[in-house]
Amino acid sequence: xxxxxxxxxxxxxxxxxxxxxxxxxxxxxxxxxxxxxxxxxxxxxxxxxxxxxxxxxxxxxxxxxxxxxxxxx
Numbered sequence: 001x002x003x004x005x006x007x008x009x010x011x012x013x014x015x016x017x018x019x020x021x022x023x024x025x026x027x028x029x030x031x032x033x034x035x036x037x038x039x040x041x042x043x044x045x046x047x048x049x050x051x052x053x054x055x056x057x058x059x060x061x062x063x064x065x066x067x068x069x070x071x072x073x
Contacts, residue, residue, distance in 0.1 A: 006056040009065070013051045022047065022067065024055060032057070034065040045070055 011024040011032075020036045034055055036047065047053065047070055054069035 005059060007059055007062075009055045009057065011053055011055055013047060013049045013053060015049060016047075024053065024065065024067070026055070030062075032063055032065050034067050037066050037068050040067065040070070 009026050009028070011026040011034075013022050014025050014031065015023040017023065017033065020041065022034050022036075023031055024034045025031050032055070034053075036045075040047070047067065052071040053067045054071075055065040056068050057065040
């Protein structure tokens with residue numbers, strides 16, 4: 001799968017789960033489980049419930065995603 005095949009979405013963190021995973025409510029109302037990308041982990045970016053984030057999802061599995069950006073607001 002190339003980088004062009006991902007689906008990007010925006011959402012809000014609802015709950016922190018074990019293993020650096022989070023429940024995220026997308027702007028269309030769906031709730032998915034997302035993990036933190038390596039770049040955010042490497043730079044110690046903290047993500048807490050209520051943060052606005054950008055998610056990348058595979059077109060093959062729309063229930064899981066990767067958090068690639070945390071908004072500054």
